Amino acid sequence: MKSFLTKRAYASLISLLFLVVAVFFLSRLTGDPTNLYLPVDASLEARENFRALHGLNDPLIVQFGRYLADLAMLDFGESIRRSRPALDVVLEAFEWTLILAAITMAIVTISAIVIGSLAAFRVGGLFDRTATFFSLIGASAPDFWIAIVAIVLFSVNLGWLPTSGTGTVWHWIMPIGVLFIRPFGLILQVVRGSMITALGSAYVKTARAKGVASRPIIFVHALRNAMLPVITVIGDQAAAILNGAVVVETIFGFPGVGKLMIDSILQRDFAVVLAAIMVTALAIFVMNLLIDLAYSVLDPRIRY
Amino acid sequence: MGDHLLEVQDLSVTFHTVRGPVHAVRDVSWHLDRGEVLAILGESGSGKSVSASAVMDLIDIPPGEISSGRILFEGRDLLTMSRDERRMINGKRIAMIFQDPLSHLNPVYSVGWQIEETMVIHGTSRSEARAETVRLLRKVGIPDPEGAAKKYPHQFSGGQRQRLMIAMALALRPDVLIADEPTTALDVTVQAQILALLEELQTETGMGLLIITHDLGVVAEMAHRVVVMNGGQIVETGSAAQVYHTPQHPYTQKLIAAAPGQGDMSLGVAEQEPLLRLTDVKKNYGDFAALKGISFDLLAGETLAVVGESGSGKSTMAKVLLRLEEASGGKAEYEGRDLFALSPAELFEMRRDIQMVFQDPTQSLNPGMSVYDLISEAWVIHREILSKDKWKARVAELLEQVGLQAEHMHRYPHQFSGGQRQRIAIARALALEPRIIVCDEAVSALDVSIQAQVIELLDSLRQELGLSYIFIAHDLPVVRDFADRVIVMQGGEIVEQGSVRQIFEAPRMRYTQELLAASLNPDPEVQAARRVKRLEMAQ
Numbered sequence: 001m002k003s004f005l006t007k008r009a010y011a012s013l014i015s016l017l018f019l020v021v022a023v024f025f026l027s028r029l030t031g032d033p034t035n036l037y038l039p040v041d042a043s044l045e046a047r048e049n050f051r052a053l054h055g056l057n058d059p060l061i062v063q064f065g066r067y068l069a070d071l072a073m074l075d076f077g078e079s080i081r082r083s084r085p086a087l088d089v090v091l092e093a094f095e096w097t098l099i100l101a102a103i104t105m106a107i108v109t110i111s112a113i114v115i116g117s118l119a120a121f122r123v124g125g126l127f128d129r130t131a132t133f134f135s136l137i138g139a140s141a142p143d144f145w146i147a148i149v150a151i152v153l154f155s156v157n158l159g160w161l162p163t164s165g166t167g168t169v170w171h172w173i174m175p176i177g178v179l180f181i182r183p184f185g186l187i188l189q190v191v192r193g194s195m196i197t198a199l200g201s202a203y204v205k206t207a208r209a210k211g212v213a214s215r216p217i218i219f220v221h222a223l224r225n226a227m228l229p230v231i232t233v234i235g236d237q238a239a240a241i242l243n244g245a246v247v248v249e250t251i252f253g254f255p256g257v258g259k260l261m262i263d264s265i266l267q268r269d270f271a272v273v274l275a276a277i278m279v280t281a282l283a284i285f286v287m288n289l290l291i292d293l294a295y296s297v298l299d300p301r302i303r304y
Numbered sequence: 305m306g307d308h309l310l311e312v313q314d315l316s317v318t319f320h321t322v323r324g325p326v327h328a329v330r331d332v333s334w335h336l337d338r339g340e341v342l343a344i345l346g347e348s349g350s351g352k353s354v355s356a357s358a359v360m361d362l363i364d365i366p367p368g369e370i371s372s373g374r375i376l377f378e379g380r381d382l383l384t385m386s387r388d389e390r391r392m393i394n395g396k397r398i399a400m401i402f403q404d405p406l407s408h409l410n411p412v413y414s415v416g417w418q419i420e421e422t423m424v425i426h427g428t429s430r431s432e433a434r435a436e437t438v439r440l441l442r443k444v445g446i447p448d449p450e451g452a453a454k455k456y457p458h459q460f461s462g463g464q465r466q467r468l469m470i471a472m473a474l475a476l477r478p479d480v481l482i483a484d485e486p487t488t489a490l491d492v493t494v495q496a497q498i499l500a501l502l503e504e505l506q507t508e509t510g511m512g513l514l515i516i517t518h519d520l521g522v523v524a525e526m527a528h529r530v531v532v533m534n535g536g537q538i539v540e541t542g543s544a545a546q547v548y549h550t551p552q553h554p555y556t557q558k559l560i561a562a563a564p565g566q567g568d569m570s571l572g573v574a575e576q577e578p579l580l581r582l583t584d585v586k587k588n589y590g591d592f593a594a595l596k597g598i599s600f601d602l603l604a605g606e607t608l609a610v611v612g613e614s615g616s617g618k619s620t621m622a623k624v625l626l627r628l629e630e631a632s633g634g635k636a637e638y639e640g641r642d643l644f645a646l647s648p649a650e651l652f653e654m655r656r657d658i659q660m661v662f663q664d665p666t667q668s669l670n671p672g673m674s675v676y677d678l679i680s681e682a683w684v685i686h687r688e689i690l691s692k693d694k695w696k697a698r699v700a701e702l703l704e705q706v707g708l709q710a711e712h713m714h715r716y717p718h719q720f721s722g723g724q725r726q727r728i729a730i731a732r733a734l735a736l737e738p739r740i741i742v743c744d745e746a747v748s749a750l751d752v753s754i755q756a757q758v759i760e761l762l763d764s765l766r767q768e769l770g771l772s773y774i775f776i777a778h779d780l781p782v783v784r785d786f787a788d789r790v791i792v793m794q795g796g797e798i799v800e801q802g803s804v805r806q807i808f809e810a811p812r813m814r815y816t817q818e819l820l821a822a823s824l825n826p827d828p829e830v831q832a833a834r835r836v837k838r839l840e841m842a843q
Contacts, residue, residue: 202407209360210422210472211395224412299412300456 116191138185164253315373416453521824565781585634612793665725723754
């Protein structure tokens, strides 16, 4: 167990390092930051001063070395646009995204598991066919379209919900609702498939011969066995939201890390971009670790 | 009428499939009394398990349909009861154990929890159930019952798992226990122990025991009465001795005649230079020694049986011999060369000469390839054997040789029965014109009558083509009929080897004697005598 954690930590450290290299150099390929920050008619002197101030005159490799050294002390540099430590800016936005992801995935997980399990219990029944129909639509509907239609319907026409921001509970309904649809459809399909296998298994037959009632057969005997593939997909979908639900956050003006990344890329605020990538990468590493641990909690045959 | 403990009357069950209705059982009637052991005997597809499934409410409706009949338990018809009423009977009054206990135990819950559950759902308190579980585990012979209750199914051996199933089934002292092929995948000595445990518990509690089996030996060992099923119908009923000695129905007569272990034993082949000589062959997996130095000779035209229980190293020996795994030491001399020291090119040549037939033809034949592709693939790999224009004729010839027809070559494995698939697997092995065929439990998964046919085929091929077989098996009666010489393995070592007569008539080693005593004979009288012998040995 301990050696497993150490091994995983080292592996993640290596991939994080690759990520730093790739992101740092790729972002510099997009052009000279002075052209973006300063007006077109800025004097050469002003440009020189700006370069000197932010260390942009040094060779790229020196800039990178400096960046790495700062990183080691958890210093991600200053946001050029905001004049604040980049990490603070990112963590602030990440908190919003984390809450959004947690609430959405909690609702998705519970509803997909309950509905998927019940659908699997009577395959081909009315409930199963209805659930499958809607989950397939959900899994294939484009979120930007749903988001816009939802704004038109609930904000513009009906006037029930605010279009953007985070002030009240009402502000959260549409972002969560739109983010819910696709993972719900996908996870429901996986739960249903996995549960059909589990419910057809020999140990379920034993449970029936013991006189166990239908509900515990579904939710105690079969579900725990069916959860392994489901957890994998839950992790995958949660990662997608943590990575920044870029489209949804942008449309609803939600101050999450996805919107922050897009804004910072457009503004060439490299410090923030890099910090945002590092934080989300770390979050996804932690989440994958939790998923691996969940495996071993659910299935005693899996030991690390 | 009506005074039996459990009585099935005129039961018919139909399954509605896409290809139309399948009548799983038709007008089946049998009864079971308190203190009685009834066996339902039949081959696969005979419908022998269907009526038990109906008793336990395990038939999925749809696609299943109980089209007629009654199932009376203490005079009340189970089929007209509500789901909840039947649930109160399942597990408490009528319990069931199954073949393959590993897949029938829930892998993610501790065995203690699973045994407790039976009691808890029928009204026992959790703490009481916990104490009772420990008592039950001790009773069925699980060592360290307190610790065992916290373990999971995969941490037990096959025989222990069946003991766990029995503990779970007997938790509430049911009036009826249904055992569906309870010992089929188990080693002979473990089978004997499980059957003895069932018998002991049955005598002690006075419950009615229904055993569903394909094995005449199990019937001879356990049953008072027997019901013989074929094609969804009962063909014969009677006491175990009566059915064995004076079978009335042609099917029963055929079944009993096909039972292995009754023919003449081989006198062996003439003394000669060995075709294959293994010397001190070893195989280690890490610290574990799977083979601890095996030496034996195989003569041309000889069938050498390798018997032993699971974990004895008999399959490892086959893998090492075929170089599917590398030996850790020793020599295998074949035609003056050491098989273990061959270069890749020489090994490729040698592979032609030694072929293998596996236990499960369903898994060893690629379902996406036609029979023609499966057999001719050998010539795609070994081009020198046959030019392409002759492939079709040769496939047809091989199919006829193994008792199939030439037109079968365009079909796919799923279109054949288990016995036919094993014939295809044999034809595939023959395609390379081998001199030695290693049969790893090649007839174990087949029904008795099919088994006899495949053995007969192997025997005629041996005479026709001068083949030698290494016949790995756990089923001693089959070995007795088919082998010239026998090797008995235990824990990676050969404990005894000799001619089939010597091993079966005058075994020298205690382990061989135990194996023979544990093996079941279809004759109830022989079986009764063996039981006495077993008891003597135990003392």
